[in-house]
Amino acid sequence: MPRTLDPELRRALVERIRFYNALGIYDFYRRETPGPGRVQAPEMLVPGVYVEEITSQNLQPESGEEMSPRKATAAAMPVAVEENIFEVIAPKPEQGVSDPVKALKIIREDLGDCTRCVLHKQGRKQIVFGVGNPAAELMFVGEGPGADEDEQGEPFVGRAGQLLNNMIKAMGIERRQVYIANIVKCRPPGNRTPEREECATCSPFLMRQIAVIKPRVVVALGAVAAKTLLAMNSSMMQLRGRFYDFKPAGVRDPNWDGCKLAVTYHPAFLLRDPRQKGEAWKDLQMVMKELGLKAPAKA
Secondary structure: OOOOOOHHHHHHHHHHHHHHHHHOOOOOOOOOEEEEEEEOOEEEEEEEEEOOEEEEOOOOOOOOOOOOOHHHHHHHHOOOOOOOOHHHHOOOOOOOOOHHHHHHHHHHHHHHOOOOHHHHOOOOOOOOEEEEEEOOEEEEEOOOOOOHHHHHHHOOOOOHHHHHHHHHHHHHOOHHHHHHEOOOOOOOOHHHOOOOOHHHHHHHHHHHHHOOOOOOOEEEEOOHHHHHOOOOOHHHHHHHHOOOOEOOOOOOOOOOOOOEEEOOHHHHHHHHHHHHHHHHHHHHHHHHHHHHHOOOOOO
């Protein structure tokens, strides 16, 4: 049964978050690492800096001691507060903008020439934000940019992108009708898999993009996209073949109840193992049925 947060702790939390909002910081992260007699504080009150673990006996201030916002934040962690206090009182700057084109532009400007994780100094040429219809019913989310994407500044333009285009065309629609983005917006060196910290740092901008676009269906391409979006550490075999009710983490929009999310193989994986194309087509057919799409008749 959730307990009500002490008014003094809540006030300290609100003031601290407003302070960071004034600095242009809107995204806060939290990772649970439960242990015997220990809790973990919300992870990010400064982007990229994790708040240290604290023991349960440190949750209450000493007699006569004024509780700082930092301590208040830590003390509030074990208490369920209005589902998530960070989502409730930290509105995003694009909220209230009805035009999705302008809203996406605000997110892009907020992202800036991002240096929030190590990828910015590991050889990236440019940030690959996302491309497509800002009011798309269908959105594809991949892992991260490759060499061609880093060169052109657009996701899925290399060999994997050509296969994705064919997959979209087989669904009876065109690339320009969907929106395409990645979990991380900078190319990992050598096209390696993005690390957990990199995904955690970059994905909040993707969550904001999804909240602006409000698609009916999101398709996660590959394990990294699926596990990041769903916050689940399961195999592709376990994740595929069903829809998930999905709402972007860290974004609250009372006018949108979220969407469906499906998982399929990444086009780059299908290029390495074409035998799985039939399985991927099954996933896309499930999406097509949800959206009322019909495959074009073969010539």
